[in-house]
Amino acid sequence: MDNSKIGHHISGQFNKELEDVRNKVLTMGGVVEHQIKLAVLAFTTGDLEMAEIAIKLASEVDQLEVDIDKECMQILAMRQPAAFDLRMLIAVIKIIDELEGIGDLAERIAKITIQLTNPKSGKHDQYFELEHMAQLVQGMLHDALDIFARMDLADIASITSLDKNVDREYSSVLRQLSLKMMESPNNVHRMLDVISLARALERIGDLACNLCEHLVYMFKGEDVRHLTQAELERKLN
Amino acid sequence: MDNSKIGHHISGQFNKELEDVRNKVLTMGGVVEHQIKLAVLAFTTGDLEMAEIAIKLASEVDQLEVDIDKECMQILAMRQPAAFDLRMLIAVIKIIDELEGIGDLAERIAKITIQLTNPKSGKHDQYFELEHMAQLVQGMLHDALDIFARMDLADIASITSLDKNVDREYSSVLRQLSLKMMESPNNVHRMLDVISLARALERIGDLACNLCEHLVYMFKGEDVRHLTQAELERKLN
Numbered sequence: 001m002d003n004s005k006i007g008h009h010i011s012g013q014f015n016k017e018l019e020d021v022r023n024k025v026l027t028m029g030g031v032v033e034h035q036i037k038l039a040v041l042a043f044t045t046g047d048l049e050m051a052e053i054a055i056k057l058a059s060e061v062d063q064l065e066v067d068i069d070k071e072c073m074q075i076l077a078m079r080q081p082a083a084f085d086l087r088m089l090i091a092v093i094k095i096i097d098e099l100e101g102i103g104d105l106a107e108r109i110a111k112i113t114i115q116l117t118n119p120k121s122g123k124h125d126q127y128f129e130l131e132h133m134a135q136l137v138q139g140m141l142h143d144a145l146d147i148f149a150r151m152d153l154a155d156i157a158s159i160t161s162l163d164k165n166v167d168r169e170y171s172s173v174l175r176q177l178s179l180k181m182m183e184s185p186n187n188v189h190r191m192l193d194v195i196s197l198a199r200a201l202e203r204i205g206d207l208a209c210n211l212c213e214h215l216v217y218m219f220k221g222e223d224v225r226h227l228t229q230a231e232l233e234r235k236l237n
Numbered sequence: 238m239d240n241s242k243i244g245h246h247i248s249g250q251f252n253k254e255l256e257d258v259r260n261k262v263l264t265m266g267g268v269v270e271h272q273i274k275l276a277v278l279a280f281t282t283g284d285l286e287m288a289e290i291a292i293k294l295a296s297e298v299d300q301l302e303v304d305i306d307k308e309c310m311q312i313l314a315m316r317q318p319a320a321f322d323l324r325m326l327i328a329v330i331k332i333i334d335e336l337e338g339i340g341d342l343a344e345r346i347a348k349i350t351i352q353l354t355n356p357k358s359g360k361h362d363q364y365f366e367l368e369h370m371a372q373l374v375q376g377m378l379h380d381a382l383d384i385f386a387r388m389d390l391a392d393i394a395s396i397t398s399l400d401k402n403v404d405r406e407y408s409s410v411l412r413q414l415s416l417k418m419m420e421s422p423n424n425v426h427r428m429l430d431v432i433s434l435a436r437a438l439e440r441i442g443d444l445a446c447n448l449c450e451h452l453v454y455m456f457k458g459e460d461v462r463h464l465t466q467a468e469l470e471r472k473l474n
């Protein structure tokens with residue numbers, strides 16, 4: 001599958017409209033990726049300026065969601081698209097909702113980081129498992145957006161297959177943090193914040209998987225939500 | 238605004254299709270409401286059979302989501318609707334996504350309840366604040382579905398205004414539970430489960446508010462996501 005899929009309309013204006021929607025989704029995806037990167041870096045380095053920028057980017061993400069949604073509705077009303085174009089527009093409406101959700105979670109991570117970090121030393125405890133979880137979910141989102149950019153569904157099942165690793169790491173983080181709470185009850189508040197942060201990362205993995213499901217629908221016209229990973233792989237082969 | 242809004246098409250078949258979608262959304266909403274009710278009752282009474290039924294209903298909710306989504310896409314492709322009909326179909330696609338999310342959270346509450354409850358005595362600690370939170374969010378969802386059923390937007394801002402109460406109760410529950418953890422560190426695991434349950438209730442409130450935003454879009458064609466409660470109220474007056 002290649003870009004020519006959306007380049008076959010008699011109306012050049014219609015082509016331009018679809019191309020514009022596609023570009024805006026990629027822009028929105030880029031901003032959300034940047035938001036997560038900043039939020040995670042703020043957490044690992046203690047640089048709270050990055051956390052502040054991640055929080056500020058939220059309004060840009062919200063505005064892009066509203067704009068793209070409006071554009072999709074206008075195209076649906078004016079062009080009455082069918083087949084791939086219709087599926088693309090409906091998939092885009094769902095994809096930007098996932099992206100907005102991911103942006104919210106990045107904002108959440110940035111806010112928790114500010115709470116956790118000592119403003120004088122810029123330090124807090126290190127959590128290597130969280131850094132690894134963050135790398136995993138950032139990779140999943142990046143690869144999902146790459147599929148949308150390249151219009152090629154090839155690697156989708158390898159993205160969704162990573163979610164079980166994310167879930168496993170989340171469970172492990174949860175176990176370690178509950179042990180720490182039992183050992184030093186005075187740290188309960190901080191530990192609860194770290195758990196919220198881990199939970200936000202785990203949710204980003206879930207939403208990246210939802211995004212993949214919308215991409216499958218867009219390209220193949222098949223609703224693969226609520227399938228297991230094995231069922232999804234069978235469906236795509 | 239009344240039911241006649243979707244009764245003005247020359248094609249009787251088209252009317253029937255829209256009416257069918259509407260009825261299925263109400264059915265789905267009913268199943269999800271039932272799921273929450275069972276999950277919450279299981280928690281308050283310790284009757285685990287109810288929790289099991291709430292979990293089993295999840296597949297019914299998933300199937301309804303897939304079916305309604307497919308029906309909306311078929312109508313979009315075949316009927317090329319405009320104005321209110323187009324907005325209703327797109328709003329429905331978003332509303333069933335929120336309902337499915339709420340169903341997931343109800344399932345989560347049921348599963349946590351099973352973990353928390355002593356299978357012999359059917360007992361666990363009482364958490365009156367949680368019961369009150371549960372009542373609040375159940376009311377919000379019920380009233381939002383009622384607006385969809387009656388096709389009358391009147392009370393929408395009074396539903397979304399309740400979300401700050403839900404958030405306040407959630408914060409209060411969180412404070413109490415962290416105190417309990419500090420006092421008896423051996424209970425950390427159970428307390429973390431109760432926090433997850435409270436968090437699920439808080440999220441149901443959020444998703445009920447999202448549902449309200451989709452209803453405003455459907456009836457008024459205005460995108461009110463990302464507005465504050467005060468901005469929303471100004472917009473609706």
